[in-house]
Amino acid sequence: MAIVHQFSYARPSNLDEALALMDRHAAAAAILAGGTDLVVNLKEGRARPSIVVDIKGITELQRLHVADGKLEIGALATFSDLLRAESVRTDFPLIAESAGTVASVGIRNRATLVGNLCSAVPSLDCGPALLVHDAQVHVVSIHGSRAISIHEWFTGPKITALQPGELVVSVSIPRPIKPHASCYMKLGRYRGEDLAQAGIAVMAVDGFTYRIAHSALAPAARRARFVESILDGAVLDQGVLRLATAALAREIAPITDMRATAAYRRHLAGVMLERGLREAVRRLHARGPVALGRLP
Amino acid sequence: MSEYRFIGSSTPRLEGREKVAGAAQFVDDLEFGPNLHYACVVESPHAHALIRGIDASEAEGMPGVVRVFTGRRESARRV
């Protein structure tokens, strides 16, 4: 299937060159990293840029390292890069666990976490993990740089706080100081290319505090602060879990679409929250390796 | 029990080798050269409607269009 729309192509070799191009073309420029969203959008006529700026020649965007207790994920780091990185698997297992649920190997080898963030579909798998980690999105333009809290990043379905002319260079993810464990639950119809019908990330932090975030259950991925406040300081027993699932049902706004009905999403969100909480607590107390991958 | 040659045993696929080597040809893999034409079916936008007439003049005037086939014209040609 050919792309009908015509555009020019640039492959800047450094950040300044890229930012100058983006300043000149503003909203008419499309950024190309892995291309797994952009090329589909070009084919289906949803993206009609006058120029495609391929950032894969900018080596500084490839960074993926841990410094000062923070994981920094450059704009060119793919989901496969995250899964292969020992530091991510051991110190940020929730990031690896959610990366492993994204599409399939052939997509993960090209698709970047930052690209996923910029597409900002409500069902994005990396969203809940970044939200419970209080990640920061680092953006630059010819006018300077700024950091955007992940909590202010998603402003609607496929809409973010990124302005025309701005480029995301990296995402930084602080590691909580207290002992903690987490888990990502993804509800999908089948393995492989399916998007999440619902996604919930849970982090249990030593001292009975819990961080919870969801995707595909509202116009944008977000933290479930009301649920968190109910769980704060609590030992998880039947009564508390019942209160928490009831709170979640009030906090989310699922829709009916081709993947699931709103009622189904609402029901399963409660089931996933309960299982996710139990699993995160189990992992917190069970020292040793955490199994990655999908949970039953 | 008599011994059968084929019944009850697996037979290796004759074209198995081509298929695992990427050499098997499917219809879309055949080359017809530069004179291959492409056709597109245009349907009535209204279900269960009567076709009173087809004005293909605009389509026929477009660059690269070789011919427009309609049911009336083709059946007239055959008779």
Next chain:
Amino acid sequence: MTNITFVLNGEARTVAVDPHDVLLDVLRDRLGIKSPKAGCNRGDCGTCTVLLDGRSARSCLILAVEVAGHEITTLEGVGAECLTPLQESCIALDAFQCGYCAPGVILTATELLRDNPHPSEEEVKEALAGNLCRCTGYRSIIDAVMAAGGSP
């Protein structure tokens, strides 16, 4: 149009492309490489899989200009001299019926077996989750990959 050069199945090739040309179409229509197939055209089915610098990627989601200076391997370039153990086990265990998914499946499994020579069944399933087969129901494909990985 600009000329791009890349290594295709071990051989340097130069081809003139427009920015909007998709790698899959350039391989099939201009370079005569027919093993990558057009399926869903949006990255879901895996029939257009190629190895890009050794890693499986969807050629329907890559602009041809992106691969300048890179290395592309298609099924034509795998076992060209002599079939690999994976290809042999695919024949022996009758992994494919119509064979349309075979190029994508074999390239994806080739990447898996290179990184992980003795995968578990779960790892094989995870690796092949993005390659759709509508004939054999996957059982024989998984068996063939497991057999090539040394598991009966």
